[in-house]
Amino acid sequence: MEDCIFCKIVNGEIPSFKVYEDDTVFAFLDINPLSKGHVLVLSKEHYENILEVPEDTYAHMAKMTKKISDKVQEVYKPEGILVNQNNGKRAGQQIMHIHIHVKPIYKDTMVFSEANHRKKFDDQKMKKIQKELAID
Ligand code: 5GP
Ligand code: ZN
Numbered sequence: 001m002e003d004c005i006f007c008k009i010v011n012g013e014i015p016s017f018k019v020y021e022d023d024t025v026f027a028f029l030d031i032n033p034l035s036k037g038h039v040l041v042l043s044k045e046h047y048e049n050i051l052e053v054p055e056d057t058y059a060h061m062a063k064m065t066k067k068i069s070d071k072v073q074e075v076y077k078p079e080g081i082l083v084n085q086n087n088g089k090r091a092g093q094q095i096m097h098i099h100i101h102v103k104p105i106y107k108d109t110m111v112f113s114e115a116n117h118r119k120k121f122d123d124q125k126m127k128k129i130q131k132e133l134a135i136d
Helices: 005-011 055-076 123-133
Strands: 018-021 025-029 039-043 080-084 099-105
Touching: 005 025, 005 039, 018 055, 025 055, 039 055, 055 080, 055 099
Parallel strands: none
Antiparallel strands: 018 025, 025 039, 039 099, 080 099
């Protein structure tokens, strides 16, 4: 897609530090990493977010995210690995080309948690939501 930074990286128009590529997926170092080994896993095709991307493509992105996470763990031995994927500006998405973040968490890595902002719904509300979201 024109004017998409990540499409330009996939096409080689903008340089990147690539760690993996196949027919479907492209993975490279985040230019502004949270920590050493912060990798972005993209679909080569331009899809904006999880709602647009085909299931098979997303499944392959997830598979390669697992492989890259294993590699990061083997090489850098972080204390944890945060995997996240933002959809929409309000969810923190800045680049509107789907990508999964692999963020190694070391002793000194700042982790921003929403744990203190979680809610508690009563059983009636939980049941209603369960019904609304249940997939056959
Ligand atoms: P988002 O907030 O959309 O989930 O994440 C976008 C990520 O892309 C950010 O972590 C940002 O540092 C990274 N990023 C933005 N522009 C570039 C770029 O030109 N090259 C690389 N390698 N990463 C980028
Ligand atoms: Zn794109």
